[in-house]
Amino acid sequence: MTQRKAQISQGVFASLHYRKTRDRIIELILMTAGLVAVFTTLAIVFILFYESSYFFENVSIKDFLTDTMWTPLFADARYGILPLVAGTLTVTGVAILVAIPVGTVIAIYLSEFAPHHFRETVKPVLELLGAVPTVVYGYFALLMVTPLLQKIWPELPGFNMLSAGLVIGLMIVPYVASVSEDAMRAVPKYMREGSYAMGATKLQTALRVVVPGAFSGLAAAYILGISRAVGETMVVAIAAGMMANLTFNPTEPAATITAFIVQVSLGDLPHDSIGYQSIFAAGLVLMLITLVLNVIGFFLTRRFREAY
Amino acid sequence: MNTISDTMTANKSRQAATMQGETSAQDSDTPSLSILMDDRKASRANAAKASAEKLNFWYGSNQALKNINLVIPEHQVSALIGPSGCGKSTFLRCFNRMHDLQADTKYEGAITLRPDNVNLVGPETDPIEVRMRIGMVFQKPNPFPKSVFENVAYGLRLRGVNGRTELAERVEKALRAAAIWDEVKDRLNESALALSGGQMQRVCIARALATDPEILLFDEPTSALDPIATAKIEELITELRSRVTILIVTHNMQQAARVSDFTAFMYLGELVEVDATSKIFTNPSKKATEDYITGRYG
Amino acid sequence: MAATAHLTLEEIRKGLSWRKQLDKAFTVLGLALLFCCLGILAILFFDLVRDGSSRFGWDFFTSFPSRKAENAGILSAAVGTMLIMVVTALVALPLGVAAAIYLEEYAPKNWFTGIIEINVTNLAGVPSIIYGLLALGLFVYQFNFGQSVLTAGLTLALLILPIVIVATRESLRAVPKAIREAAYGLGATRWEVTKDHVLPYSTGGILTGLILGLSRAIGETAPIITIGALSFIAFLPPSPVTGEFPFLNFEWLMSEFTAMPIQMFNWVSRPDQAFQANAAAAGAILLGMTLAMNAVAIWIRYRFRKKISW
Numbered sequence: 020m021t022q023r024k025a026q027i028s029q030g031v032f033a034s035l036h037y038r039k040t041r042d043r044i045i046e047l048i049l050m051t052a053g054l055v056a057v058f059t060t061l062a063i064v065f066i067l068f069y070e071s072s073y074f075f076e077n078v079s080i081k082d083f084l085t086d087t088m089w090t091p092l093f094a095d096a097r098y099g100i101l102p103l104v105a106g107t108l109t110v111t112g113v114a115i116l117v118a119i120p121v122g123t124v125i126a127i128y129l130s131e132f133a134p135h136h137f138r139e140t141v142k143p144v145l146e147l148l149g150a151v152p153t154v155v156y157g158y159f160a161l162l163m164v165t166p167l168l169q170k171i172w173p174e175l176p177g178f179n180m181l182s183a184g185l186v187i188g189l190m191i192v193p194y195v196a197s198v199s200e201d202a203m204r205a206v207p208k209y210m211r212e213g214s215y216a217m218g219a220t221k222l223q224t225a226l227r228v229v230v231p232g233a234f235s236g237l238a239a240a241y242i243l244g245i246s247r248a249v250g251e252t253m254v255v256a257i258a259a260g261m262m263a264n265l266t267f268n269p270t271e272p273a274a275t276i277t278a279f280i281v282q283v284s285l286g287d288l289p290h291d292s293i294g295y296q297s298i299f300a301a302g303l304v305l306m307l308i309t310l311v312l313n314v315i316g317f318f319l320t321r322r323f324r325e326a327y
Numbered sequence: 328m329n330t331i332s333d334t335m336t337a338n339k340s341r342q343a344a345t346m347q348g349e350t351s352a353q354d355s356d357t358p359s360l361s362i363l364m365d366d367r368k369a370s371r372a373n374a375a376k377a378s379a380e381k382l383n384f385w386y387g388s389n390q391a392l393k394n395i396n397l398v399i400p401e402h403q404v405s406a407l408i409g410p411s412g413c414g415k416s417t418f419l420r421c422f423n424r425m426h427d428l429q430a431d432t433k434y435e436g437a438i439t440l441r442p443d444n445v446n447l448v449g450p451e452t453d454p455i456e457v458r459m460r461i462g463m464v465f466q467k468p469n470p471f472p473k474s475v476f477e478n479v480a481y482g483l484r485l486r487g488v489n490g491r492t493e494l495a496e497r498v499e500k501a502l503r504a505a506a507i508w509d510e511v512k513d514r515l516n517e518s519a520l521a522l523s524g525g526q527m528q529r530v531c532i533a534r535a536l537a538t539d540p541e542i543l544l545f546d547e548p549t550s551a552l553d554p555i556a557t558a559k560i561e562e563l564i565t566e567l568r569s570r571v572t573i574l575i576v577t578h579n580m581q582q583a584a585r586v587s588d589f590t591a592f593m594y595l596g597e598l599v600e601v602d603a604t605s606k607i608f609t610n611p612s613k614k615a616t617e618d619y620i621t622g623r624y625g
Numbered sequence: 626m627a628a629t630a631h632l633t634l635e636e637i638r639k640g641l642s643w644r645k646q647l648d649k650a651f652t653v654l655g656l657a658l659l660f661c662c663l664g665i666l667a668i669l670f671f672d673l674v675r676d677g678s679s680r681f682g683w684d685f686f687t688s689f690p691s692r693k694a695e696n697a698g699i700l701s702a703a704v705g706t707m708l709i710m711v712v713t714a715l716v717a718l719p720l721g722v723a724a725a726i727y728l729e730e731y732a733p734k735n736w737f738t739g740i741i742e743i744n745v746t747n748l749a750g751v752p753s754i755i756y757g758l759l760a761l762g763l764f765v766y767q768f769n770f771g772q773s774v775l776t777a778g779l780t781l782a783l784l785i786l787p788i789v790i791v792a793t794r795e796s797l798r799a800v801p802k803a804i805r806e807a808a809y810g811l812g813a814t815r816w817e818v819t820k821d822h823v824l825p826y827s828t829g830g831i832l833t834g835l836i837l838g839l840s841r842a843i844g845e846t847a848p849i850i851t852i853g854a855l856s857f858i859a860f861l862p863p864s865p866v867t868g869e870f871p872f873l874n875f876e877w878l879m880s881e882f883t884a885m886p887i888q889m890f891n892w893v894s895r896p897d898q899a900f901q902a903n904a905a906a907a908g909a910i911l912l913g914m915t916l917a918m919n920a921v922a923i924w925i926r927y928r929f930r931k932k933i934s935w
Contacts (some may be wrong), residue, residue, distance in 0.1 A: 034487050035456060042814045046731055050887050052723030053732070056790075059783055066762035072899040121658050128655025141659065148666050152844025154886045155908045158893050159669050162676075162901060189852055192662055220644045221649050243750065250752025252847035253886075254913060258894055277754050277847070284757070284851045291765065298851075302758040306751070313750040317743075429808060430733060459812030469803035471822060481821070482811040531807070624868065 065304055071300035073127040077293050083300065089263035089279070091297045092286075098297060102265040102303055106180065106273035107305075110255055113269050114191065114248040115182025117138035119241055121188075122195030126240075129196070130203040131225040143199070149193040157257030165258065178260030178272035186258070187251050195244040202236020202323050203229050236323035239316045246312035250305065276305045344511035368389045375441055376401035376542060377422070377561065378574040382436040382448070384414075384421060386429075391417045393596045395436075398620050399542070404564060404573040406604070407589035408580055414596040415576045419544050422447060422574065423461040424454035440541070459486070462540030462571075466547040468527035470534070475502075478519045478530055482538040496535055502512060504570065505533035506563050525556020532563065536571070543567065545575040549582065561586050584608050645829040670912055685906060689748050689860070690888065694899035699907055702888035704861050705774070706843060708877060709884060712778020714787065718835055720782070721789025728790070730819050749787035756784045757851025765852060771854040774862060775878040780848050792837065794901030796830020797823055825927035829929020833922045844911060887912050892923040901915030 075083070078098045078255045080294050084117040086099020125145075164182040206229050214224040230237065260272030274282070280298045288295040350563060365563050377399040384392035392414050399405050407415040418428075424447065426432040434448040440460070447457050470478050480488075480496045488494055498515075501506040507529040511522070528548060535543055545564065549557040564573060564586045577583050583590050591601035592615075599606065600616045611617045618624060632640075666892035688698025712915060732738040760780035770776045800823045808818040845851075892904035 037685055038814050042816045045816045048733060049727035052720050052725040053741045055720055055724060056741055056748055059748060060744045062763055066759050080775055107689050114814045124655055125658050132652050144663060146918060147919055148662055148663045150840060150915055152886055152911050152915055154742060154844065154890050155912050158904055158908050161893065189662065189665060220648045222648045223644065246750055252754045253890065280754055281847065281850050284853060288658060299758060302755055309750065309752055317746060326729050423810060455812055455814055458810060463810040464805065465806060467803060469807040471804060471807065472826065485811060485817060487814055
C-alpha cells in the first residue's frame with residue numbers, strides 16, 4: 020500500500036507540475052496571438068484618428084463634410100469629401116445593380132434547382148471568380164469593358180464609373196451568391212415540403228417560401244456585398260480615373276475615396292503635409308462607412324443563423 | 328423476467344463481503360461501513376477503494392446527482408444500472424472529472440479515494456492528476472488514428488516513459504491483460520482503426536490498463552458492439568477484477584447480472600439501492616428497484 | 626367530378642403547364658448567368674495571355690523595368706513578390722494557427738472571447754486599403770520599418786490573418802470529440818491533447834487556409850501602394866544568403882522593393898500603348914499563379930479529407 024502511494028506521488032506528479040506549468044505558459048502565448056486581432060482593430064482606429072486629428076486642425080469638420088470640391092493637391096486647396104463620397108456611391112450603385120440580381124438568381128438556382136453534384140463542382144469554380152486579383156479586374160475594366168461600351172456609346176470617356184462599376188459587380192457576384200445560397204440552404208426542408216405538397220413548382224416554392232424565409236441572410240449578403248464594393252480600390256483607380264468629380268452620372272470619370280488614397284500614395288507628399296494627412300481623413304470616412312455596413316451585416320447573419 | 332434470477336443461479340457463487348452504503352432515504356453524517364462476511368467461505372474483507380459521500384452535482388442550475396453515498400469495494404466489479412437519465416453516466420464521470428471539460432458544472436460533497444484519502448471531486452484536487460490515476464473506457468470505441476502500439480503507448484508517454492524496450496514490454500503486458508495480444512501482435516504498427524469494433528474496444532481497454540489505473544471506469548462499453556464481442560469483453564471484465572477495481576455503467580441488466588459483484592440502482596439522480604448483485608436481482612429491498620428489474624418501466 | 630372545388634382538371638393542367646414553363650425558363654436563366662460569369666473569367670484569362678503573348682519569354686522574367694516597353698521585365702517585381710510572401714507566410718501562419726487554437730480549444734465562452742471573435746470577423750471585412758493606411762502610420766513611421774519588404778509582409782500577414790484563423794478553426798473542429806475525450810481520459814493536459822491529437826489531423830485544413838490566404842495576398846495592390854512601394858526599381862534587394870559568415874543576412878527585409886501587382890498597375894496606367902502588352906503578360910502570370918494556388922489548396926483539402934476518415 021505505502022509502496023504504491025510512493026510510486027504515485029513521485030513518478031507521476033513530479034512531472035505533472037512541469038506539464039501543467041508548461042500548459043499555462045502556452046495558454047498565455049496562444050491568448051496573446053488571439054489578442055492580435057483586437058490590437059489590429061485598435062491600431063487601425065488609433066492611427067486613423069491620430070493622423071486625421073492633424074488634418075482637422077487645419078480643416079474644419081463642417082468644411083470637410085459639406086464642401087463640394089476636393090482639391091487637396093492644388094494651390095488653392097479645398098477639402099470637401101462629398102465628391103469622393105459621390106464617386107464611391109455611384110460606383111457602388113452600379114456594382115450592386117449587377118451583383119444583387121445576378122447573385123440572387125444564381126443562388127436560387129444553385130440552392131433550389133441544381134442537382135447536388137453540379138452544385139458541388141460549380142461552387143468552387145464560382146469562388147475562383149472572387150479570387151482574381153483586383154488589379155487584373157482593373158485591366159479588364161479599362162482595356163476591355165470600356166472599349167466594348169464605347170462601341171455602343173461612342174461618347175463614353177476612356178475613364179468612367181460605369182465600366183468600373185460593372186466589373187466590381189461581377190467581382191462580388193460570387194460573394195453575394197455564396198452567402199445568399201448559405202442562407203437559403205438554412206431554410207429547413209419541412210418548409211419546402213409544405214409548399215411542394217400543395218402542388219407548387221420549384222420556382223414558386225423558391226420565391227414564395229425560401230426567399231422570404233432566408234430574408235435576413237439575403238439582406239446580410241447584400242449589405243456585405245455593398246461593403247466590399249465600397250472598399251474596392253484598384254478597379255476604380257485604374258478605370259474610373261482619379262479626378263474628384265461631384266456627380267452621380269456613371270458615364271463620367273470620378274474618383275472614389277479609395278482611388279484618392281492611391282493617388283496621393285503614388286506621389287511624393289511629405290509626411291506632415293495636409294495633403295498627406297487628408298488620406299487618413301478620407302480613410303477614416305471609408306472605415307466608418309464599412310464598419311456600419313459590416314456591423315449591420317454581422318447582426319443579420321447572426322439572426323439568420325439562429326432563426327432555424 | 329425470471330432470466331435474471333436464472334442468471335444468478337447459473338453464476339458460480341463468489342466470495343462476497345458486502346459493503347452496504349446508506350441509501351438516500353436515510354440521512355446521516357457519514358455512511359457507516361458494515362462488513363458482512365459470507366459464511367460459506369472464509370473470505371477476505373474487501374476494503375473500500377473509493378467512497379462517494381453526500382455527492383451532489385449540477386449542470387448549470389440543473390441538479391443531476393442528489394446526495395449519493397456509495398462505497399466502491401476494491402478489486403470488485405460494481406455496476407450502476409437505472410433507466411435513461413437516472414444519472415449513472417453522470418456519476419461515473421465524476422470519478423475522473425470529465426465534467427470539468429464543460430463549463431458551468433458544480434460538485435458538492437466528496438468522492439474519497441483510498442488509501443491516501445484524496446477527494447477526487449474536491450476543488451483542491453487537480454483533475455489531470457485524477458485522470459492519471461483513474462482510467463476510462465468509453466461507449467463507442469475511440470482509438471486514436473495511430474498504430475495499435477502507439478495507442479497503447481500514449482498514456483505511458485504522457486507519464487514520461489519513452490525508452491523503447493520499456494514501452495514495448497508494457498504495451499505487450501497491457502495487450503495481454505486485455506486479451507487481445509494474440510490478435511494484434513503481428514500488426515502492432517498498423518492503424519488501430521482497421522480493427523473490428525470489439526477489437527478496437529479491447530485495444531482501448533489495453534490503453535487504459537497500460538498506465539496501471541487504480542480504478543477502471545466503463546461507460547456502457549459494449550452497447551455499440553455485437554453479441555460475440557460483447558461476450559468477450561464481459562469475460563475480460565470479470566478477469567480484470569483481480570488487477571483493478573472496476574465501476575461499470577450499463578443499461579443492460581443482464582450484463583450487470585453477468586459481470587458484477589455489486590449493483591447499484593439509480594433513479595432520477597438518486598441512489599435507490601445498492602447490494603450484492605445476487606441479492607439485488609433476486610430479492611431487492613425497494614419496490615422501485617423491483618419494478619425496474621422486472622421491466623415495469625425502462 | 627375529379628376536380629377541386631374551384632378548378633376543373635383542365636384548368637389545373639393548363640395552369641400547371643404554364644408554371645412548369647416558368648420553372649424551365651428560370652433554370653435556363655440561372656445556368657446562363659452562371660456560365661456568363663464563368664465565361665467572362667475564361668475570356669479574361671485568354672485575352673491576357675493573347676495580349677501579353679508578345680512579351681512572354683526568358684527576357685521578360687530576367688529584365689528590370691525600363692522606359693522602353695520591349696525591354697521592360699518583371700525580375701524585380703517577381704523577386705519582390707516572393708520575398709514578401711515569405712515574410713507574410715512566416716508571420717501569418719504561427720499567429721493565425723495560435724489564435725485559432727486559443728479560440729477553439731482554450732477560450733471559455735465569455736464576453737472576452739466574444740470580443741476577440743467579433744474582431745476577427747470584423748477584420749475580414751475591412752477594405753485592404755485601410756490596412757495600407759495602418760501600415761503607413763504604424764510600421765513605416767511609428768515603428769520606423771520604412772517602406773520595406775518587412776512592412777509589406779507584416780501588412781499582408783495582418784490582412785490574411787482572418788482567413789488563416791477561420792480555416793484553422795474549421796479543421797480543428799472537424800476532429801471528433803471522442804478522440805479528445807480519450808486523450809483527456811488518459812490524463813493528458815489540454816496542450817498535450819492539442820499537440821498530439823488535434824493539430825496533427827488538422828494540418829490539411831491549415832495548409833489549405835494558408836495557401837488560400839497567400840493567393841489573396843499575392844494579388845493585393847492597394848496596401849502595398851499605400852506603403853509606398855515604387856515601381857521603377859531597377860535593382861534587387863540584397864540576397865539573404867552570402868558567401869561569408871554568418872551566411873544569412875537580413876538586410877533584404879529592410880530593402881525597398883516592388884511587387885507584381887504594382888508593376889502591372891504601373892504599366893496599365895501608362896498612356897503609352899506599348900506597355901499594355903507588358904501589363905497583360907504580368908496579369909496573365911499573376912492570374913495564373915492565383916488560380917494555381919487555389920487549385921492546389923482545394924486539392925490538398927480533398928486529399929486530407931480522404932486520408933483521415935473517422
